[in-house]
Amino acid sequence: MIQIKNVHKVFNAGKANQVNAVNGVSLDIKKEEFLVIVGPNGSGKTTLLDMVAGSVFPNSGSIAIDGEDVTKLPDYKRSKWIARVFQNPVSGTASDLSIIDNFRLAAIRTQSKGLSIGINDTFKNQVKEKISTLGMGLENKTEQLMGTLSGGQRQALTLLMSVIDNCKVLLLDEPTAALDPRSAEIVMRTADELIKDYRLTSILITHNLKDALKYGNRIILMGEGLIVKDLDTEHKAALKQNDLFDWFG
Amino acid sequence: MDFYLTALLQGLCFSAIALGIYISMKIFNIPDITTDGSYTLGAVVTAILLTHHQPAYIILPAVVISGGIAGALTGIIHTKLKINALLAGILVMTALYSVNLSLMGRSNLPLINISSLFTLINISADPNHNTFWILAIFVLIITLLIGYLLKTDFGIAMRATGNSESMIRSLGVNTDRMKIIGLALANALTALSGYLISQFQGFTDISMGIGIVIVGLGSVIIAETMINWLHITSVWLSLALVLAGAVIFQLILAVTLDIGINPNMLKVVTAVFVLVIVSLPRLSLLSRK
Numbered sequence: 001m002i003q004i005k006n007v008h009k010v011f012n013a014g015k016a017n018q019v020n021a022v023n024g025v026s027l028d029i030k031k032e033e034f035l036v037i038v039g040p041n042g043s044g045k046t047t048l049l050d051m052v053a054g055s056v057f058p059n060s061g062s063i064a065i066d067g068e069d070v071t072k073l074p075d076y077k078r079s080k081w082i083a084r085v086f087q088n089p090v091s092g093t094a095s096d097l098s099i100i101d102n103f104r105l106a107a108i109r110t111q112s113k114g115l116s117i118g119i120n121d122t123f124k125n126q127v128k129e130k131i132s133t134l135g136m137g138l139e140n141k142t143e144q145l146m147g148t149l150s151g152g153q154r155q156a157l158t159l160l161m162s163v164i165d166n167c168k169v170l171l172l173d174e175p176t177a178a179l180d181p182r183s184a185e186i187v188m189r190t191a192d193e194l195i196k197d198y199r200l201t202s203i204l205i206t207h208n209l210k211d212a213l214k215y216g217n218r219i220i221l222m223g224e225g226l227i228v229k230d231l232d233t234e235h236k237a238a239l240k241q242n243d244l245f246d247w248f249g
Numbered sequence: 250m251d252f253y254l255t256a257l258l259q260g261l262c263f264s265a266i267a268l269g270i271y272i273s274m275k276i277f278n279i280p281d282i283t284t285d286g287s288y289t290l291g292a293v294v295t296a297i298l299l300t301h302h303q304p305a306y307i308i309l310p311a312v313v314i315s316g317g318i319a320g321a322l323t324g325i326i327h328t329k330l331k332i333n334a335l336l337a338g339i340l341v342m343t344a345l346y347s348v349n350l351s352l353m354g355r356s357n358l359p360l361i362n363i364s365s366l367f368t369l370i371n372i373s374a375d376p377n378h379n380t381f382w383i384l385a386i387f388v389l390i391i392t393l394l395i396g397y398l399l400k401t402d403f404g405i406a407m408r409a410t411g412n413s414e415s416m417i418r419s420l421g422v423n424t425d426r427m428k429i430i431g432l433a434l435a436n437a438l439t440a441l442s443g444y445l446i447s448q449f450q451g452f453t454d455i456s457m458g459i460g461i462v463i464v465g466l467g468s469v470i471i472a473e474t475m476i477n478w479l480h481i482t483s484v485w486l487s488l489a490l491v492l493a494g495a496v497i498f499q500l501i502l503a504v505t506l507d508i509g510i511n512p513n514m515l516k517v518v519t520a521v522f523v524l525v526i527v528s529l530p531r532l533s534l535l536s537r538k
Binding site: 053055074075076077079080082083084086090091092093094095096097098101102104105106108109110111113114115116117118119143145 | 397398400401402403405406408409412413415416417418419420421422423424482
């Protein structure tokens with residue numbers, strides 16, 4: 001589904017503050033694979049994810065999604081495959097817009113945004129039904145501004161928003177880093193269910209080693225902009241929490 | 250009383266500029282001061298076409314398009330050349346001064362005894378009332394169009410662009426293109442104010458746009474204060490308050506002139522007044538602590 005071939009990314013090349021974020025990573029992510037990426041800060045995880053999303057372009061190497069070379073394609077053109085949940089809940093939703101407006105935009109992620117009014121009663125009911133599956137009691141607050149909700153509620157809604165339109169790849173960049181443990185658990189569980197239900201190909205970056213162990217069917221460890229370890233489904237299943245702690249030792 | 254009626258009529262003329270600033274500042278979060286130039290541009294285009302006896306159905310689109318181009322230029326400079334929006338606006342505004350001057354060929358063009366929008370239709374025998382009704386209908390139509398636009402899928406994407414750029418890009422919107430369209434729209438509206446004012450006052454002057462951005466800004470800030478105060482989320486009510494803001498702003502200026510303040514000090518009064526409205530919410534927060 002996603003082929004990453006020998007990508008490099010250098011920030012501030014030639015300056016005193018040069019950062020070699022990613023130093024030649026190759027990765028073949030199969031359809032419906034749920035890849036977990038762990039690694040210390042500055043190991044290039046987020047840069048790698050940003051390159052898949054298209055918000056950062058590699059200096060060299062190539063990236064293909066679904067067989068199509070997307071190396072030079074900007075992020076807004078990759079939205080036909082990719083939905084994204086950001087670390088900061090504010091980045092994934094528009095605070096000054098109502099919940100229903102946010103969902104409307106997500107519902108036409110892969111389409112052009114035309115000059116017709118798309119929010120009607122059918123759409124509202126459809127959204128309410130989806131939101132009620134979260135069990136957060138938000139289904140009757142769809143006219144409320146997104147900014148009035150908590151981080152956990154916003155992340156959970158962002159997840160729902162990613163699958164409301166046709167989605168093949170889900171990118172999760174530390175989606176629970178800003179959340180309390182309870183909200184974090186709800187968000188991760190929802191993500192896992194959606195990934196299974198919609199048979200998504202997904203990448204999760206996390207610093208939470210319990211989550212890294214519990215979710216996904218492949219895990220890689222990054223360090224210094226390279227892939228240090230790569231465990232497939234079988235080896236990941238055999239992985240123990242202590243082994244994982246040792247990786248960071 | 251006529252004095253206040255004039256202020257009301259001026260307020261209606263300026264409501265287009267207020268809507269324009271509302272779009273650039275509140276919706277896109279871009280401080281756009283192309284306004285001074287595009288406002289005069291609208292008035293210049295109107296004056297030239299009127300003195301060449303062009304019909305209204307040519308003048309109006311010409312004004313909208315010229316304002317739109319000015320705004321789009323600012324947008325392109327800002328997004329494609331990655332230049333600060335404020336500077337991009339100043340550059341286009343400065344260039345427009347020369348453009349306006351060479352278009353007119355002189356610094357002032359009177360429109361006395363030339364049929365205008367306000368003599369086109371006769372709703373009331375009293376010219377002031379007639380002007381009022383024409384302006385009211387004109388402003389209503391613009392507001393309905395903008396309100397509708399903001400409710401469409403495109404409009405929601407527009408509102409989200411100024412709010413959460415990372416989100417809207419990941420949802421498949423080219424934010425650069427969106428900003429260029431937004432600034433074009435905002436300046437087309439601004440040019441419409443120039444179109445209305447030049448016909449209302451009966452002349453176009455090269456310096457009529459100086460500091461006009463503050464009129465739009467003041468109107469929007471009055472509206473914003475009311476929007477926050479009344480916790481308004483509806484698009485329609487917000488737009489209505491922007492219109493109200495434009496009228497209130499002119500009425501307050503009329504009051505200051507009425508109580509005998511030297512007209513030369515009008516810009517100082519305007520600046521101080523905007524400062525007061527901006528700082529009032531903060532001051533009242535301080536006193537509550």
